[in-house]
Structures are given as structure tokens and as C-alpha cells.
Amino acid sequence: MPKKKPEKRPEGQGRETTARETAESMARKQREISVSEFFLKNRHLLGFDSPRKALLTTVKEAVDNALDACEEAGIVPNISVDVVQIAETRFRISVTDNGPGIVRDQVPKIFAKLLYGSNFHRLRMSRGQQGIGISAAGMYGQLTTGSSTKILSRTVTGKHAHYIEVQLDTRQNKPAILKDELVDWKPEFPPVEEGDDPLVFKHGTCVSIEMEAAYVRGRLSVDEFLKQCAVVNPHLQLYYRIALLKGEAVEDDSEKRGNGESGKEEKKNAGKPASGETVKDGDENEDEDKEEKNDSKGGKKKSIWDDDEFDEEDDEDDDESESTARCARGKLKGKKKRQNRIGASGKRKNSE
Helix, strand or coil, X not given: CCCCCCCCCCCCCCCCCCCCCCHHHHHHHCCCCCHHHHHXXXXXXXXXXXXXXXXXXXXXXXXXXXXXXXXXXXXXXXXXXXXXXXXXXXXXXXXXXXXXXXXXXXXXXXXXXXXXXXXXXXXXXXXXXXXXXXXXXXXXXXXXXXXCEEEEEECCXXXXXXXXXXXXXXXXXXXXXXXXXXXXXXXXXXXXXXXXXXXXXXXXXXXXXXXXXXXXXXXCCHHHHHHHHHHHCCCCEEEEEEECCCCCCECCXXXXXXXXXXXXXXXXXXXXXXXXXXXXXXXXXXXXXXXXXXXXXXXXXXXXXXXXXXHHHHHHHHHHHHHHHHHHHHHHHHHHHHHHHHHHHHHHHHHC
């Protein structure tokens, strides 16, 4: 059969080609990337890559800010940390301190604007420097639950406290104030000893954030961080309270392998043979018992060190040690004979 010739397509009906970009079209697509937009897509860089780590990072940032504020103002810090589980994966973290407080105009910028702080340009060491931590925690809570960051703050000279709810505008990196009002509030802490009155201060700050998180006990938990924080800061009066739903506490997997589960498995497998072992019959066990009884009647119980093989090895070792000692004695005798010969030849020369 003769091959058919390909049909010619009419002009204008070829393959559709995409329009190539030009310098002008690419220039129209360029736009500025906000800092908050970048961290929103890359929140793992701020320590919010998992629910468990998000809870720890939020508590850490809030406690560090409270310690820095009290240290700069020369106040002995009293810090209260409350972690309350609202739902299965939802927590509310509240941190209260007796610091100098925050001026009302600075509250929205401190808690809802990234890269805003007072320690970045100072040449001194401090816990927080970049002005990202607590704002990123509020942004993570806003992203996961849609709730705002709630702040209560009162200064020494203020007659009332400021209650402000803010959210972060991720496109412009600016705070959006949802609520702003004056309230009668003072930071209050539980008494140190039972029967005493609670500690009430005229100044302080309280920040509360709701977020999706996970509470897991273990080495990288909130409990361990606060314990280490209290050890490093012996002057700190720390109050910690956690309220969980029933049956929601989870143990750390690494600690389970090292302590909890291994002990349980050992108890379960105590009566079971290992994979490489064989189960002995009852007759074999009876024979072994008879041998042990006969050994005990004849005298002392035979131990594994009474075997003839070990005795032969000990005899060989004794023979080797004796031979080495003989060689050493022979060498010493040869040296003494040489020295005597040298001494006798020297006396002869002197007499001549």
C-alpha cells in the first residue's frame, strides 16, 4: 500500500505557542515581599515547625521577655505560666510578670510587628535581640486558630491597665488593633506559703495566645524548660500551672524506649525464651538437677572455673612465665661476667 502523504494544515492553524515573556511583562510581576509573609511561609525557621515545638517556643519567648524586662528595671522577677488545654489540639498560653509594664503606644508594635525591638542595636548580651519571638508566636496562633493576641499591661504611673487585642497584618507587617480599653487589673500571684495573702503588684504585663499545639512530657517539654530556667535564675519566683483534658498527657517516645516500655517488655518476656534459645525438655532439666546434687554431696559445688581446660591454660602460662624468668636471669649473669672480665683486664694494665 502506498503511504499517504501528510495533509498540509492551512495557514494560521499550527500548534499553539505560549507568548514569551518580555522585560516589560516580567517587570510588572515584580513586587516587594513582606517580612511577615516570608516567615508565614517559612515558620519552621522561627521554631514553629511542629505543634509540640510551637508550645515550647511560645512559652520560652514570653518568659524570656519577662526576664529581660524585670532585669532592666531592677525588679526581682515573679513570673506565672498557665497552660490550659481547650480542645484536643488547642491550647491557651498565658504568661504574667511583675515587670515595669509597657506604654500603650508600644503594645501593638511589640506583640504584632516582626523585627521590632529595643535590643538589636545595643552592644550587650540579652535573651531576645531580633524582635521576632513573641510576634511570631502571635502570628502562629492567628494562623492556626484565627484568634488575636490579648495583652494586659499596667505601668507604675498608670491608674488603670490597658487591655488590647491585636493581630498581625502579614502583607504590610503592621499591627491591627481589634480591641482597646481601660480595665482595673493588677498582676496577682499565688502566696508562697499556705495561709498567706496572694502577691499583688501595681505594675506588670500579661500576654495570652491561643494556638494549635501538643503537650508532650519529656526532655524537650515545657516542664523541663521551666525547670532549667528556675535553676539558672535562682532569684526567680516561678509559678507554673497546666490544665489538661483527661487522658491527653503524652509521654516522650525516647524516654519510653529508655525507661518505661523496656521494663514492661522485660517483664512480659521474662518467661519466654529468646529467638536464638531453645526450650529444654523436662528430662534434661531433671538430669541437670541430679548432676548438681551429686556434685554437692561429694564436696563443694563445681564451678565453671574448675574445668580442666582452664587448668591446662594456667599450667601453660606458668611455664611461659618460668621460661621468661630464666632468660632474664641468664642475661643478668652474662652482664656480671663481662663486667668482672673488664675489671680484671683494667687491673692488669695498671700493674704493668
